[in-house]
Amino acid sequence: MVKNTELSCTINPPSFKNERLAQKPFKVMENIFQNNTNSNYTERIHELEKNFVYSSNSDSYWSEPEQSILYGTPLYEAASSSQKIALNHLYWAIQYSKVPADEATTIIFNQITGSVFSNLGGFGTLCQELELETSQEHYHIHAFQRISRLTKKALLCNKLKQSYLPKIKFNDRLKSLPNLNFLTESLKIPDFLERSSYSTLRFINRFMLESQGQKPGKYLQELENKNEFIQVPTDGIFSKFPFRRQTVQLLTFNFGTSPFLASHYYALRLIANMMLKNWEYNYAKYFRTLEKNAEFIPAPTSVSYFHFLDESFHTTISKTIAQDLYKVFSKPTAYELTIANMTLYLMQLNLKGLSGAIPYRFIQDDLSFMGFFYQLLQTPIFDLSASEALYWLEKCFCQEHEGFHLTFNHHQRLLSNLCQTFVDVEYFWPINREMRLMASGDNIGKSVQSNIKTFKRFSQSLAYL
Ligand SMILES: [Fe+2]
Numbered sequence: 001m002v003k004n005t006e007l008s009c010t011i012n013p014p015s016f017k018n019e020r021l022a023q024k025p026f027k028v029m030e031n032i033f034q035n036n037t038n039s040n041y042t043e044r045i046h047e048l049e050k051n052f053v054y055s056s057n058s059d060s061y062w063s064e065p066e067q068s069i070l071y072g073t074p075l076y077e078a079a080s081s082s083q084k085i086a087l088n089h090l091y092w093a094i095q096y097s098k099v100p101a102d103e104a105t106t107i108i109f110n111q112i113t114g115s116v117f118s119n120l121g122g123f124g125t126l127c128q129e130l131e132l133e134t135s136q137e138h139y140h141i142h143a144f145q146r147i148s149r150l151t152k153k154a155l156l157c158n159k160l161k162q163s164y165l166p167k168i169k170f171n172d173r174l175k176s177l178p179n180l181n182f183l184t185e186s187l188k189i190p191d192f193l194e195r196s197s198y199s200t201l202r203f204i205n206r207f208m209l210e211s212q213g214q215k216p217g218k219y220l221q222e223l224e225n226k227n228e229f230i231q232v233p234t235d236g237i238f239s240k241f242p243f244r245r246q247t248v249q250l251l252t253f254n255f256g257t258s259p260f261l262a263s264h265y266y267a268l269r270l271i272a273n274m275m276l277k278n279w280e281y282n283y284a285k286y287f288r289t290l291e292k293n294a295e296f297i298p299a300p301t302s303v304s305y306f307h308f309l310d311e312s313f314h315t316t317i318s319k320t321i322a323q324d325l326y327k328v329f330s331k332p333t334a335y336e337l338t339i340a341n342m343t344l345y346l347m348q349l350n351l352k353g354l355s356g357a358i359p360y361r362f363i364q365d366d367l368s369f370m371g372f373f374y375q376l377l378q379t380p381i382f383d384l385s386a387s388e389a390l391y392w393l394e395k396c397f398c399q400e401h402e403g404f405h406l407t408f409n410h411h412q413r414l415l416s417n418l419c420q421t422f423v424d425v426e427y428f429w430p431i432n433r434e435m436r437l438m439a440s441g442d443n444i445g446k447s448v449q450s451n452i453k454t455f456k457r458f459s460q461s462l463a464y465l
């Protein structure tokens, strides 16, 4: 994808203490940038999105049946073929309602970390690649949101109460290209509390990093000169972090100042890339099978396929920075090591648990989806009464079934891939290198027990509606 952007990076030849260490990542970054620039996957996604009409895609599966919500549950076994197709389409819509929050974070942090690399000089190709990725993410987000919205509208006929919909508020504000103001707009410091929280976090950054000779990137400097806050993304990969707003604000300063921590951000991004690839790869495989057999390919399947290809560039960049590039910078201080490892630990919260209703979704319990499914079962797709819906909900969430086993297997596969990926990253604490927090959620019995408690609370809460 060729994008005309004003390049903000210097492109002097890099000069590092250890030139040998820099050779491999620089070569990879050059190749990826060339290949990404020459590809047209983003344009294909944009075309598919523009022409998407649900009714033209409504009769076919968009993936193998196992990528359907409620797959493997007793209800799925009892469902008719038209209900199964609807569950298959809703899976796409729900999965891709979540992706934009992660990609919105990418948009912000590509800019924050890119300006740190730009400060150093010699990272012209990397900065251009990050700018290109940022522009691609805008198109991805827009396509996912439009297709998800139209699919949900067609299938659910607006029958769900907003409060029961899985949370997608951060993304739904994006209406048209290239309107991403909600991501990049800054907030004036609104009151005393916000100002003092900002000052404290800013002081920590000055004391721990800038006093050691590190300088904030241009992106942060410009905001500070204007006396403005950054509207930090608190959904996506940071959604499980405690004290989200303050924590992410501190990370914004830290990742926007220290080259080591800017590189470390790509370890977090790599985990998000691999989480996505864990299920999106199946759409790519399905696309190739249909193509080989010269069969009709539904537009959402094609969107997933081209997104998978676009993201393979992004994943390689994340991997190169996370595994190799960080080594060319000065050794991290104790503070930098602690921040890096704490963020990795918290990132594992995104992977701790197994969903019983959404294959490949790793959550601590199905609380956030229980209301959604309760409503779904009462829409024209299933047309159940409230008491029937509750009966099936308990059967699907609160007992072991094939759906849990499917997600368990893919959780294990991802766990093993992540451990292999990070095995040689020497600054990770063992708890992170071995992804021990993620591994602790690898337990169907625990997920079922957690759902039983949640279901009890949920059914009690219905009495108050
Ligand atoms: Fe993307």
Ligand SMILES: [Fe+2]
Residues within 6 Å of the ligand: 103, 106, 133, 137, 311, 314
């Ligand atoms: Fe991406």
